Every structure is written in structure tokens, then in C-alpha cells.
Amino acid sequence: MPPRRCTAYAGSDYDDDDDDDNLTARISRCLSCDENYDPDEAGTCKECYEEANETEEELKRQIQDLKSKVSFLTLASPLDSPSTTDLVLLPSADAFSPSIPAHKAVLVSRSPVFRAMLEHDMDESRSGTIKIAEVSYDALRAFVNYLYTAEAFLDNQMACNLLVLAEKYQVKHLKAYCEKYLISKLNWEKAVVNFAFAHQHNANQLQDAALAVIMENMDNLTKNEDYIELVDSNPRLVVEIYEAYLGKQVNTAAAHCCVNI
Amino acid sequence: MPPRRCTAYAGSDYDDDDDDDNLTARISRCLSCDENYDPDEAGTCKECYEEANETEEELKRQIQDLKSKVSFLTLASPLDSPSTTDLVLLPSADAFSPSIPAHKAVLVSRSPVFRAMLEHDMDESRSGTIKIAEVSYDALRAFVNYLYTAEAFLDNQMACNLLVLAEKYQVKHLKAYCEKYLISKLNWEKAVVNFAFAHQHNANQLQDAALAVIMENMDNLTKNEDYIELVDSNPRLVVEIYEAYLGKQVNTAAAHCCVNI
Numbered sequence: 271m272p273p274r275r276c277t278a279y280a281g282s283d284y285d286d287d288d289d290d291d292n293l294t295a296r297i298s299r300c301l302s303c304d305e306n307y308d309p310d311e312a313g314t315c316k317e318c319y320e321e322a323n324e325t326e327e328e329l330k331r332q333i334q335d336l337k338s339k340v341s342f343l344t345l346a347s348p349l350d351s352p353s354t355t356d357l358v359l360l361p362s363a364d365a366f367s368p369s370i371p372a373h374k375a376v377l378v379s380r381s382p383v384f385r386a387m388l389e390h391d392m393d394e395s396r397s398g399t400i401k402i403a404e405v406s407y408d409a410l411r412a413f414v415n416y417l418y419t420a421e422a423f424l425d426n427q428m429a430c431n432l433l434v435l436a437e438k439y440q441v442k443h444l445k446a447y448c449e450k451y452l453i454s455k456l457n458w459e460k461a462v463v464n465f466a467f468a469h470q471h472n473a474n475q476l477q478d479a480a481l482a483v484i485m486e487n488m489d490n491l492t493k494n495e496d497y498i499e500l501v502d503s504n505p506r507l508v509v510e511i512y513e514a515y516l517g518k519q520v521n522t523a524a525a526h527c528c529v530n531i
Numbered sequence: 532m533p534p535r536r537c538t539a540y541a542g543s544d545y546d547d548d549d550d551d552d553n554l555t556a557r558i559s560r561c562l563s564c565d566e567n568y569d570p571d572e573a574g575t576c577k578e579c580y581e582e583a584n585e586t587e588e589e590l591k592r593q594i595q596d597l598k599s600k601v602s603f604l605t606l607a608s609p610l611d612s613p614s615t616t617d618l619v620l621l622p623s624a625d626a627f628s629p630s631i632p633a634h635k636a637v638l639v640s641r642s643p644v645f646r647a648m649l650e651h652d653m654d655e656s657r658s659g660t661i662k663i664a665e666v667s668y669d670a671l672r673a674f675v676n677y678l679y680t681a682e683a684f685l686d687n688q689m690a691c692n693l694l695v696l697a698e699k700y701q702v703k704h705l706k707a708y709c710e711k712y713l714i715s716k717l718n719w720e721k722a723v724v725n726f727a728f729a730h731q732h733n734a735n736q737l738q739d740a741a742l743a744v745i746m747e748n749m750d751n752l753t754k755n756e757d758y759i760e761l762v763d764s765n766p767r768l769v770v771e772i773y774e775a776y777l778g779k780q781v782n783t784a785a786a787h788c789c790v791n792i
Contacts, residue, residue: 303578314564336598336601337597344604353650354617375606380603
């Protein structure tokens, strides 16, 4: 931050070299950056600054406590210590891949779909084997790991794979985690694909974010290859884009109209 | 907060009713409490205030994320859904009390003592029953519940009971939780008992806090009934109190000496 000098007092009675105590007393010094500031650069009084400092300390303490709680509640991945596991998950897309061990108690606790499956007398409950359709070994392994640790290493593909599993097994925390990642990586190149993907898997936040990016690039929309494909594969969804665009235009026109009146 | 008025400018060129724009521009207004303030009551400049606000928002977002992670990682108590449990705990102090169901995976994950017990071919591992000595049903139930949820309803007695179990089974998070509670309730009446209790169960933070309270009440120490009992039961520990007191006196004398020189 560049040093600031107090200039508001540079009137008839103010000289830059003046050491007059009275004058010095009029200069406000920031307790945070230790620079002098003008009244029109004023932030807070001392009392509010001290209160804000206490609040910040308290928030940091809360974060520390919560981090320690997260660390306590995190379970070891069943792949690292499979000795007490009581079922296995099989990735059906990977015929020769090994199964992944897990604990019924954890699956039941994290997913209402697994709960329904395992707490009732269903095939999966009796056999202790759950087949997971259309998923690779790596994605399933990351999925199971997340159920134990609430952590995953994501790239675009893994975030999509895990979002699909999270939606299917209703693991809301993981779904939000993947959506957040995909939103952070959104750009015009990915916007249409992400919009369609989000719509397919009920990822509303990602869908809204992708739509917003599309709205900013309507001039290029019809030249976009993903758009051309989407017109073929899901024209109803393309209509949603145009309806949103029209709605935005109508609102903008109404706002202009109000300003002009 | 009482309203403040800027008074630093109340010199020859300042009149309380003066509406002069120049003068108004010299008055600093706190962006937090919206009151005017003097330079000697200055807290921060605007830039630092805005930075601090952003920091606070970011910390609050982190807290929200961590709370959601804690909620995701929290497991249902095995007492509420015992269907997938694979062992039971027996409170040996309560001969007729029911056993408490639990999951090996959770016990192993939370306690190195349970891990050693259950991952090796020991009696407990084979039988699926762990006897817990000198503990009531209620305390054991609260202990198991904490292993799943990182939450417990404490009063003084329960905090002591859980601290003993936490120390015995090396559940550090619970031990710190109980120590924090007991420290928050410390007073002179409880100080000697807590000091001895903390010493017995290696609760160093509680022991230090209790010793500090004792140091502030040395005049009343020899009349304290818990002290009289402690002299009988553990005179070595009483010596620790006096050694700490002596150390404090020597330090205080040294500090006085330095000031006088």
C-alpha cells in the first residue's frame, strides 16, 4: 500500500514542516497500516477497530475449533484399512477392476439412497455387494474416499464424474463441492457443455452460472459447436437459453424505460 | 455506544454551529458506527477498513464451509441405528445396564487404544465385546456418542468422567473438549480438587489453570478442606504447589529488583 500523507489540513494555518503539537494532534493515523489519512479517507474509529479485531480473533478461534473437529470426525479411507469393512462396491464400467471395500455404517450415514438399500432386506444388503453402474474404478474410489474424508482431488473430468454419483446417491455435500469447483473453472468454451450437463444432473447452481456466461456471449452462440450439437440433441434446452435471453432483454428495456420517464 | 462528536477542531477557527464546507470535510466519520470521531480516537483508514471487512466475510465463509463439512462427517449415533454395528461395549461399573452397540471402524479411527485392541487378534477383537472398567452406563453412552458426533452435553461430573475415558483411550479431541469446559467453570472452591484431578489424568492445561487460581488464593490455602485432604493423600503434589509459589515469589522479587536498579 503506498504511503499516504494527511492533506486535509493544508490550509492557511498548515505548513508541511510545522511541528506544532496542536496540528499533529489533528492528524489521524491508521492503527492498521500505520499511515496518516485524511478525513475523507476515514474508515473506523478506534472503538469499532478494536471491536472488529476482537471479532476477527473470535472468528479465527472458531475456525481452529472447527478444523480440529473436522480432523477428529474424518475417518480413515477403507482402502487404507479394510480390516473392518462389511461390504464391497463394484464399478460396473470396469469389468476387471478390483472391488472397493467400505462400511455399511458410513454409506448409510452419508447417503439416503444407500440407507434405503442397506437398511431394508434388499439384494445389496444380503449379498454385501453393491454394483455401481457406469462408473470407472478411479471415480468410484474417489467417491468412496469422499464419503470418509470429505476431500477429493478434482480436475474437470473427476468433478463431473463425482457430481453424477453425488446426484445419483443424493450426497448433497459432494454435489455442492463439485459444483463449486466446476463454477470456478467456467468459461465461454465450457459454458454450453456445462449448461447441458448441469441440467441433466439437476445441478442448479452450475446451470445458473453457465447460463450467465452464455448470456454474456450471445453474439457468438450460434457459431459455438457445443450449441450446434445441443440444438440437435436437446432443442427444448436451447429454448430455455433463448427464453432467459428474452427475459433479460425485456427487463433491460423496462429499466431503460423507467429511467427515461 | 454513546454518540461522539468531533472536538479536535474546536479551536479559534471552529464554531460548533459553523456549516463551513471546509470544516465539515475535516471531520472523520466512522464507517462502522456512523459517528464522528477525533483524530486521537482514530481507528483505521477506509482502505484498511474495507480490507478488514473482506477478511471478515472470508472468515465467515470458511466457517460456513467447515460447519457444513462437520455436519457431513458427523455419523449417526449407533444407539439410534444399531443395525450395522459389529461390537458392543459393556460398562463394568453397572452390572445390570445394557451394552452399547458400536462400529469397530469408528472406534479404530478415533482411538489408538481401540485400534491396537481391535486390529490385533486380542480377546476383544474375537469376541466383539469390550468391557470398560469403572464407568457408568450414562458416561459410556456419552463417550460412544462423542466418537460419532464430536458433541456431548457436559456438566462438571460428566466432563470429569469423559476426561478420564478420553485419557484412557487417547481420544485427544474429547480430552481437550472436557478440559476447556472444566477450565471455564474453575473457581477457588474447585481449584484444589481440579488440580489433583488434572494431575492424576495428565490434563496439563486444566492443571495449569487450577494452579493459577490457587496461586491467587494462597492466603486461604491451608484452611481449604480439599487442601487438607490432599496433604494426607498426595503430599508430593502439595509440594508442587509450594514450589510454584516459591518460583513466582522469586521472579516477582527479581522483577522488583530490576525496577529499583
